[in-house]
Amino acid sequence: MRISIYCILLVLMSSSCTLLRTRNIVYFSDLPKDKPIITEQISQDKGPVIKPEDLLSISVVTLNPESNMLFNTGVLLPVGGSTGMRQQQQGGNNDATQGYLVDDQGYIEFPVLGRVKVAGLTREEANNKLTADLQEYLQEPIVKVRYLNFRVTVIGEVSNPSVVTAMDDNMNIIEALGMAGDLTLYGKREDVLVIREENGTRTMARLNLNDSNVFKSPYFNLHQNDVIYVEPDKAKVAGTGFVRRNWGFAVGIVSTALFLFVR
Known part of the structure; x- marks a missing residue:
């Protein structure tokens, strides 16, 4: 009797194991093991560009403290985009920071310069553009642009x-x-x-x-x-469906097997 019970349990386990298959879970597994150091050129990527609704932090450093205070301001907005705005309005998030919001046309409102188009530029390109524009008003300005969201x-x-x-x-x-x-x-x-x-x-x-x-x-x-x-993996999808369809049957089989076993 016990041999029969073991056979039943073995069949159930085997049927579930067939749902699994071997998968390579090693990242970059094609790298040669016999070379401790591998060197290659990094492909040149322009990187992400600024888009409408981006929230930017723009800092300007000059030798004039008053100029620093004038340019290092922005619109008070919660970090996290529209979701963060809704949370703040509902009283769920009071964490806000000053930043320059890129409007639908790709412009920001910047002190002295007015509307400046930054959409389509990388951070480095935006740095260079603002630095060049501010040199008309400031001596040797240092501009740093970064994302807040x-x-x-x-x-x-x-x-x-x-x-x-x-x-x-x-x-x-x-x-x-x-x-x-x-x-x-x-x-x-x-x-x-x-x-x-x-x-x-x-x-x-x-x-x-x-x-x-x-x-x-x-x-x-x-x-x-x-x-x-x-x-x-397909094994998980299939396994989830198998368990869902046959859960009651499997519980019944195991319960019966345990009952016969203890007897």
């Missing part, structure tokens, strides 16, 4: 799906996945989807994190408001 969304088969933020525009997909708790064992490392919207166009690119060539992809370094989706 640079964020990407990570969803799917990761430990902590979330919106992750950075204080600048220097974030790559590995950093974003790490901030989201990394992929689970069921996450498809060879098929990670990056969704990007720029200039009225939505682009979707699939990256293979098992392949070291991912470093050369223009989607390895992330842009503002990118969405990363990690697709679950």
Whole structure:
């Protein structure tokens, strides 16, 4: 009798194990093991550009303290975009900071200069533009532009799906996945989807994190408001459906087996 019970349990375990299959969970697994140091040129990427609704911190340093006070101001807005605004209005978030909001036409309102178009520029290009424009009024100004609301969304088969933020525009997909708790064992490392919207166009690119060539992809370094989706392995999808469909049957079999066993 006990042998029969063991056979039944073995069949149930075997049927569930067939839902799993071998998956490569090693990042950049194609890198040679016999080379302790591998050097390659970093592909030149212009990087993310400033877009409408971006919130910028712009600091201006001069030899004149009064000028510093004049230029280092902005519109008082909560960090986090429209969601943060709603939370503040509802009394749920009082964390606000001064920044320059890029309007729908791509302009900011800057002291003395008035409306300045910054959309379409990288942070470095915006630095250079504002520095050149301010030299007419200031002596040797030092301008620094950075994002106050640079964020990407990570969803799917990761430990902590979330919106992750950075204080600048220097974030790559590995950093974003790490901030989201990394992929689970069921996450498809060879098929990670990056969704990007720029200039009225939505682009979707699939990256293979098992392949070291991912470093050369223009989607390895992330842009503002990118969405990363990690697709679950088919084994998890099938396994979830199997358990849902056969849960009652499995419980009945195990209960009966245990009853016969104790007798």
